[in-house]
Amino acid sequence: MTAEPVDSQVYRRLLERTSELALRVRLGPPRVVEYLSPAFAELLGLPLADCYAELATLEARVLPEDAARLALPRAGGDAAEVAAEGEPFTLRFLDSAGRPRSTAARQWLVEDEGGLALELLARPSEMFGQGLGERDFAQRLCDTAHAIVLVLDPEGRIVFFNPFMRELSGYELDEVRGRDWFKTFIVEDERPRISALFEQAIDDLEIVANVNAIRTKSGGAREIEWYGKTLHDSQGKIVGLLSVGWDVTDRRALEGELARAQHLASIGTLASTFAHEVGNPLNGMYLQVQMLERRLGRIHEDEPLLLRVEAIKSEILRLNALLEEFRSLNRPQALSLRAMELRGVLEGVLARQVRPLAPEGVRVESEIAPGLPPVLGNADKLEQVFLNLCKNAIEAMPEGGTLVVRARAGGKEGRVLVDIVDTGTGIPDELDVFEPFCTTKVEGTGLGLPLVREIMRAHGGKISYASEIGRGTCFTVELQASG
Template identity: 35%
Template sequence: MEYELTILLVEDDADTRGNLQDILEIDGHQVLVAPSMAKARSVVADQQVGLILLDRHLPDGTADDFLRELQSLASNAEIIVITGYADMDSTIAAFREGAVDYILKPINADALRKSVARIAKRRQIEGELVREQQFADEILQTAEAVVLVLGLDGKIVRFNPYFERISGWSLSDCRGHDWFEVCLPTRERETIRQVFLDTKRDIDTSGSIHPILTRDGHQRQIRWSNATLKDDQAKTYAVLAVGVDVTDLLAAQERALRSERLATIGHTITGLAHESRNALQRIQAGLEMLQLDLDDRPEARRDVDSIQRATHDLNNLLEEVRNFAAPIHLQVESASLPEIWRRVWRHLAVSREGRDARLEECIAGEGCKMRVDVLRLEQVFRNLFENSLAATDDPVRIKIDCQRSDTDHVRILISDNGPGLNIEQREKVFEPFYTTKSTGTGLGMSIVARIIEAHHGTIRVIEPPETGGDSKRAGKAGAGGAVFELCLPLSLRSS
């Protein structure tokens, strides 16, 4: 017997009860007996039964009286009514009350066994389906991978808690909405829509890496495996996508590649700077000698001064590139972050002279005291302040919000009221040699990122609260200005 039922036999005739019990137990079922409805109530209160064989006429009532009550007491049980005689009305009434079969006495043993076997088989299939559903639900709830189901129209049917965790989107907010419009970056939508269409046509699209857009406007890189879901007629009714978040892996690979590039640049620049510095020193010495002969020629003197400034700029450029490529070794000490950024702001007094520029602070807790490399962090704040001053028209308002994000980190938000950053700028702002200025090396923000990483922290551009996601989706700079989020650990050792 593949599936054994626990059967309650409610029958007042002892001989009939014994015969039926023997027949059913031959097939491996467990049979409980009750001679009356009162006893049946007691049995179902203590036992989990899957099938009830109910004699229509009992000493304390009829099946018509007890069917509804039995269904309430044993809601998971099937009920077969047994009777010595039947009429159409009582049969219809029994089925209306939930009986699954109606058997006449004298009972045909084979007919009874087949009826019970059908119920047992159905119960077996239902049990397997329940277990499979529980297994699937457990996978959906616990899998450390994205599980996404889309309708053939591209609308969201379901995704699992892991996706909610990494994206910030909730299923209740997204169900029935267009996946491409809600959860994908604007520039990627058409490409990924084509992947979706290919998957619907059963073209293998697995292995590709496409980003998702988190609720706060950031991107997570996902490696997807895609398939179609089909019904019993092999007709596709949905698309299933399972994805692994490879954002951190790609970031680690990028850091390793950047380290290799930096090592190569450093090696090249070290030699170049050495040779160039010697040449620049000879040029400088020659210019100083030439100046002595040009006291009476002011126009020529101005040309020499111009050459000297160019020489000085070239020397600074070589030094900046050399410092960028060099390893960062931190000299850690206890310091107050507000004191560091206030000192930097004071040092920038000359560059903001005559301007309506103000630094606003919001400090929570104990003043954001921690262990850092003071000189390196001064460089971080200087770059951020200078960029805000350069990008923002008067009145300039730069705001710093410093607070504990948890027990181990300090979160610093630095924002301004300038034009903000567009999509390209947000994506490339920390890349070496990227700049939107007419002058400069484009290394400032890349150096900032390296300094923060050396502190085992993170820095990123976030969306201004005032603009939400509109400017991001439109690909325009945010009217709320640029906002940088720095997270630094409280405990840091010297390196």
């Protein structure tokens, strides 16, 4: 039996993600294990590295009466003899606990540029049908791999994809077979780059670890890491591209979170040092200004000078408040949480601080649903969160508008949602408002919302937002209900 050379990287990655018991042995000499599925090694109770290192280690697990079948090529059997022996058979071996196990198996010889190799495919719970061959081996890998297997023709049209791609994308193969891959699955901004990469691959350049997003039928997106290799016919003509892809969406999200955490840690270290170096002189300045204010008051100095001293005090206090925000970013938010009524917190913030703060032209409304369950929270910190969000909303409406504070039971059981909605200028898409020092305000510090997010995390809650330029923004706070 003759086969096209198999790209080792793609082949190994497919085996790593199949639930089949798959094995490929290069007959040599010397005889070595080229590929072994982790599922096979796990069932045998052997470290994967040991299986690769020593074929005898693996063979020792096979019961003696079946070992001869695996040893046939070593004993001098040729391809025809193996094919004759290659009908479905029962392979018996000892599992990781030393118990006898049996599996339906099939083996055959393949010949490529590296010489002869023995391939074996097995499934513990199923006997294979008649006529299983090398093509069936590849089909089994495609069907069971937790990875995308995709074949495109030289024009980039979809020829084939496996069940994993069907589940991930939401498309049946028959829905999209023959369609342009790039127009169907690649987002418009990425099409030129991915099309150029495809043209290079069709010119026989292998694709290694390229990452791009694909669109799903539901409108979502998944980040895929691709490995690809051209397919040739018997005359060596390129007839398409075989690509194997791994869904790395969750991994990249975690990497992003880790990078943000590291960035925050570095900012926190800087903040702590800065606060210490600046805080002490500021405290000294404040004491001196207080002494000056008292002396000027005793000698009945003129009012304008006292007003200037008061302005200096105010600025020092503002700088101290900013330093406290710096410190808070680097300080774990260990809060004492208790069951509390959210209505009282919201109405208090609106009555005491938000409505008096709102300038003429800004209307403040509240829509607090009756019968809200108590939430687990810290009243002081939640007041800080809602006041910060309401102040931001008011400042986003310099020409006037409407601020709505809405509280409601969450879609998920045991959650309470609070929306802070404005009709202001909106937030640009490219701006991450939860990033420290990132702000849309001319005089803003960019520390308020990062601190709000840390407070919400300490509550076991979440904060998110949706915004549209020129139409406004909605921040949503999600809290855990008590009990």
